[in-house]
Amino acid sequence: MSLILLIEQVLNGLQFGIMLFLMAAGLTLIFGVMGLINLAHGSLYMIGAFCAAAVAGATGSFLLGLIAALAGAAIAGALVEIVVIRRLYRKDHLDQVLATFALILIFSEGTRWIFGSFPLFLNVPDYLSGPVTLPGGIQYPLYRLALIVVGLVVGLGLYLLISKTRLGVQIRAGENDREMIAALGIDIARLYTIVFALGAALAGFAGALVGAIQSVQVGMGEPVLILAFVVIVIGGIGSIKGALIGALLVGLTDTLGGIYLPEAMKLFLDPATATAIGSSLASMAIYVLMAAVLILRPAGLFGARA
Amino acid sequence: MTEKSETAARTAETPVLETRGLCKSFEALRASRDISLDLRPGEIHAIIGPNGAGKSTLIGQICGTLKPDAGSVHLLGQDVTHQAARLRARAGLGRTFQISSLAMEDTVLQNAVLGALGASGRSWRFWGDALRDRRLVETAEEALVRVGLQDSARHRTAELSHGQRRQLEVAVALTLRPKALVMDEPMAGMGAEGSRLLTGFLDQLRQEAPILLVEHDMDAVFSLADRISVLVYGEVIATGSVDEIRANAAVREAYLGDEA
Amino acid sequence: MIRETHVNALTLALLVAIPLWAVIADEPFTITLMTRAAVFAIAAVGLNIALGLGGLVSLGHAVFFGLGGYAMGILAHHAQTYTALSEWPVLIEGTKSMPVIWLTAIAVSSLAALVIGILSLRTAGVYFIMITLAFGQMFFFFAISWSEYGGEDGLSIYVRNGFPGLNTLDPIQFYGLCLALLCLVLVFAWRLAKSPFGLALNAARQAPVRVETVGLDPTRLRLVAFVLSGAIAGLAGALFADLNRFVSPVMFSWQTSGEIMVFVILGGVGRLFGPVVGALVFVALEHWLGGLSDFWHIYLGLLLLLIVLFGRGGLIGMVCGREAVHD
Numbered sequence: 001m002s003l004i005l006l007i008e009q010v011l012n013g014l015q016f017g018i019m020l021f022l023m024a025a026g027l028t029l030i031f032g033v034m035g036l037i038n039l040a041h042g043s044l045y046m047i048g049a050f051c052a053a054a055v056a057g058a059t060g061s062f063l064l065g066l067i068a069a070l071a072g073a074a075i076a077g078a079l080v081e082i083v084v085i086r087r088l089y090r091k092d093h094l095d096q097v098l099a100t101f102a103l104i105l106i107f108s109e110g111t112r113w114i115f116g117s118f119p120l121f122l123n124v125p126d127y128l129s130g131p132v133t134l135p136g137g138i139q140y141p142l143y144r145l146a147l148i149v150v151g152l153v154v155g156l157g158l159y160l161l162i163s164k165t166r167l168g169v170q171i172r173a174g175e176n177d178r179e180m181i182a183a184l185g186i187d188i189a190r191l192y193t194i195v196f197a198l199g200a201a202l203a204g205f206a207g208a209l210v211g212a213i214q215s216v217q218v219g220m221g222e223p224v225l226i227l228a229f230v231v232i233v234i235g236g237i238g239s240i241k242g243a244l245i246g247a248l249l250v251g252l253t254d255t256l257g258g259i260y261l262p263e264a265m266k267l268f269l270d271p272a273t274a275t276a277i278g279s280s281l282a283s284m285a286i287y288v289l290m291a292a293v294l295i296l297r298p299a300g301l302f303g304a305r306a
Numbered sequence: 307m308t309e310k311s312e313t314a315a316r317t318a319e320t321p322v323l324e325t326r327g328l329c330k331s332f333e334a335l336r337a338s339r340d341i342s343l344d345l346r347p348g349e350i351h352a353i354i355g356p357n358g359a360g361k362s363t364l365i366g367q368i369c370g371t372l373k374p375d376a377g378s379v380h381l382l383g384q385d386v387t388h389q390a391a392r393l394r395a396r397a398g399l400g401r402t403f404q405i406s407s408l409a410m411e412d413t414v415l416q417n418a419v420l421g422a423l424g425a426s427g428r429s430w431r432f433w434g435d436a437l438r439d440r441r442l443v444e445t446a447e448e449a450l451v452r453v454g455l456q457d458s459a460r461h462r463t464a465e466l467s468h469g470q471r472r473q474l475e476v477a478v479a480l481t482l483r484p485k486a487l488v489m490d491e492p493m494a495g496m497g498a499e500g501s502r503l504l505t506g507f508l509d510q511l512r513q514e515a516p517i518l519l520v521e522h523d524m525d526a527v528f529s530l531a532d533r534i535s536v537l538v539y540g541e542v543i544a545t546g547s548v549d550e551i552r553a554n555a556a557v558r559e560a561y562l563g564d565e566a
Numbered sequence: 567m568i569r570e571t572h573v574n575a576l577t578l579a580l581l582v583a584i585p586l587w588a589v590i591a592d593e594p595f596t597i598t599l600m601t602r603a604a605v606f607a608i609a610a611v612g613l614n615i616a617l618g619l620g621g622l623v624s625l626g627h628a629v630f631f632g633l634g635g636y637a638m639g640i641l642a643h644h645a646q647t648y649t650a651l652s653e654w655p656v657l658i659e660g661t662k663s664m665p666v667i668w669l670t671a672i673a674v675s676s677l678a679a680l681v682i683g684i685l686s687l688r689t690a691g692v693y694f695i696m697i698t699l700a701f702g703q704m705f706f707f708f709a710i711s712w713s714e715y716g717g718e719d720g721l722s723i724y725v726r727n728g729f730p731g732l733n734t735l736d737p738i739q740f741y742g743l744c745l746a747l748l749c750l751v752l753v754f755a756w757r758l759a760k761s762p763f764g765l766a767l768n769a770a771r772q773a774p775v776r777v778e779t780v781g782l783d784p785t786r787l788r789l790v791a792f793v794l795s796g797a798i799a800g801l802a803g804a805l806f807a808d809l810n811r812f813v814s815p816v817m818f819s820w821q822t823s824g825e826i827m828v829f830v831i832l833g834g835v836g837r838l839f840g841p842v843v844g845a846l847v848f849v850a851l852e853h854w855l856g857g858l859s860d861f862w863h864i865y866l867g868l869l870l871l872l873i874v875l876f877g878r879g880g881l882i883g884m885v886c887g888r889e890a891v892h893d
Contacts, residue, residue: 098827229696392783424781433761437760
């Protein structure tokens with residue numbers, strides 16, 4: 001195993017982790033402010049990817065596609081919040097799970113109905129395609145590198161939004177005490193819609209960005225959603241910082257585990273068995289990580305007490 | 307009878323429940339400062355103090371839902387500081403809550419049977435009908451009769467009045483056949499008539515199980531308590547008989563004020 | 567308002583009458599549908615013990631359903647290829663015997679439920695939901711990458727496994743077997759709810775602090791409920807795999823977990839026959855709506871939304887109203 005491969009895999013892990021962060025940040029924000037568990041967050045990821053693929057396909061502009069993803073997911077999020085989600089805040093978690101599960105069914109089948117069952121393709125724009133040479137002579141796809149940078153910029157933006165703006169103050173107030181935001185004279189219904197749309201836009205943005213390196217298809221959102229849950233469990237519910245650290249941990253564990261566990265197994269077993277067992281173990285690595293965190297810190301790394 | 311009173315005399319030396327130097331802080335707030343108090347056989351020991359004095363924190367530590375930073379809790383001479391709440395309950399510590407904590411969808415009888423179940427250690431039976439288990443139901447019904455809830459046994463707990471829920475709280479605690487009782491504001495929200503009945507009941511109950519009583523209703527406290535401890539800012543500023551407390555200058559200043 | 571016991575009796579009557587009619591009318595497909603519903607109902611009755619009685623919102627019951635399926639798949643696969651499951655340290659051979667397969671399924675899924683339960687019950691609320699969902703996904707990916715047993719493609723069984731004295735290839739006989747197991751599981755769930763354990767578990771859902779104050783351990787009660795619940799879902803998984811003579815990672819998928827939960831909610835959480843009614847209605851919708859439109863999940867989703875937003879208590883709740891207090 002060469003150093004170059006290691007660096008490459010670490011970058012892949014970072015890229016994966018950063019995309020997970022975009023999902024997890026929205027989820028954890030929505031949970032922190034509204035106390036809502038949203039299974040349909042994966043659908044918003046999917047909607048973002050489909051919007052981007054459709055618009056980029058029609059106009060030929062990747063950038064327009066991205067804007068469409070942000071706008072489409074935000075609008076879908078706001079609509080869903082107004083029509084369905086706001087009726088769920090006072091209900092128990094079971095009702096939230098079921099209603100948002102129902103939303104997944106509706107969104108997935110609706111998308112299949114509009115776009116058909118075949119995957120769409122979203123191409124990486126020319127100016128971002130091809131490899132770039134990093135210091136040390138490592139060749140790495142420019143697009144993936146761009147994803148890391150864009151993700152970090154969005155993360156920084158989110159941090160500034162929450163710590164420096166009026167909206168951020170309201171969000172933090174909402175996380176601590178619902179009565180306080182009412183006392184501050186904030187329109188709670190509007191704040192909730194905005195927060196939900198913001199989370200949706202982040203998910204949709206992630207969907208569009210990832211859509212260019214994977215295929216855009218129905219059902220693409222849920223595996224990412226569940227990984228984002230793992231991220232939140234690891235990082236601690238409601239904590240954006242926890243979401244970032246958790247996402248990077250999960251991204252790196254998954255990517256490095258996939259490469260190094262089969263290799264590690266080869267030290268003990270014959271190559272064929274080692275590859276089989278190693279890849280099985282690798283598929284479980286992040287869940288083992290989650291279990292370990294649960295044993296040591298049941299409320300997650302940065303969570304308040306459960 | 308004579309034998310009984312002898313035992314009573316002997317055990318009068320050892321408190322049923324005792325705290326030694328309990329300290330508990332929540333960040334900067336020191337909710338318990340070196341609290342040492344005891345509960346002797348046959349007595350009602352009332353704890354009074356203004357809101358925020360740290361009464362709930364104290365109860366939490368005594369009953370095992372909060373861990374003290376320092377100090378210890380002793381039940382029947384045993385150090386239970388590191389025991390979970392349920393083990394203290396098993397050892398004979400009964401508790402009623404300030405805010406009723408009952409299975410609201412269940413019937414009154416079911417709630418009482420739950421208490422009997424906990425005491426009997428038969429909760430790992432998966433087959434027989436709990437409400438046809440003679441011993442469980444008899445214990446439960448007996449407790450309901452004692453608090454005067456026998457006629458409501460089959461009602462859903464959610465249908466009970468506020469006062470009746472407090473009575474049920476006491477009944478559930480009784481099914482454990484407790485050796486000591488910790489009651490958190492049992493009179494809260496009760497009407498005058500309910501308070502009067504409950505006062506009379508607690509008055510008799512102390513012979514069976516001494517009571518550590520946290521209560522805001524001063525009439526009840528002064529008529530019931532053998533001893534009173536005054537808690538202010540997490541600290542016991544005085545412990546003594548009703549008369550001593552009434553006369554204590556520090557207490558008057560800190561708490562009773564014009565009332566006394 | 568109709569009494570709940572009448573609805574239950576009617577449901578049982580339908581479970582007997584429809585397949586009998588199907589035999590007479592020579593409609594074997596209807597029998598298969600009913601078998602599917604009965605097997606789903608078993609899984610849902612299992613989940614209802616954790617969910618309805620224990621208040622544990624588990625989105626990971628596909629794990630147990632899938633393990634039951636793979637217990638059947640792996641045992642039968644070795645039996646039909648005449649290979650041993652393991653030669654060392656002890657020789658374990660495959661089998662085509664349903665009772666042995668069921669017991670294996672129950673044992674394996676109980677064990678998994680014990681481990682997952684111990685980990686997941688360290689937390690509560692939303693965490694519990696997310697964690698059970700994540701464990702489900704872990705098994706899903708593990709099954710996909712386990713190429714020895716078919717990986718993504720799953721395992722096929724040539725002939726349905728056998729039960730002493732019955733011809734399980736005959737749809738109605740296999741259905742009878744599943745119905746008998748469903749009844750057994752229902753009786754167990756009914757007794758359990760009334761038992762001292764059930765009473766304590768029920769109280770632990772509503773007032774955990776109270777349960778602790780009477781000297782019981784709510785977490786331990788929940789763990790046992792979770793294991794019982796997982797064991798029953800495992801049994802259902804073995805039957806489901808036998809019904810299809812096929813097992814694949816899909817049984818482990820999060821959709822499966824969601825669907826099992828939908829059966830329970832559709833019928834009515836915490837009600838004895840809720841899961842049965844839910845499973846029957848689900849299979850009926852799947853068949854009819856699926857025949858009308860390729861996109862029947864949209865209608866299912868809308869129906870679910872309506873039930874969650876407006877009809878607490880599921881279908882049985884809508885028909886019977888709030889559960890009456892019984893002694």
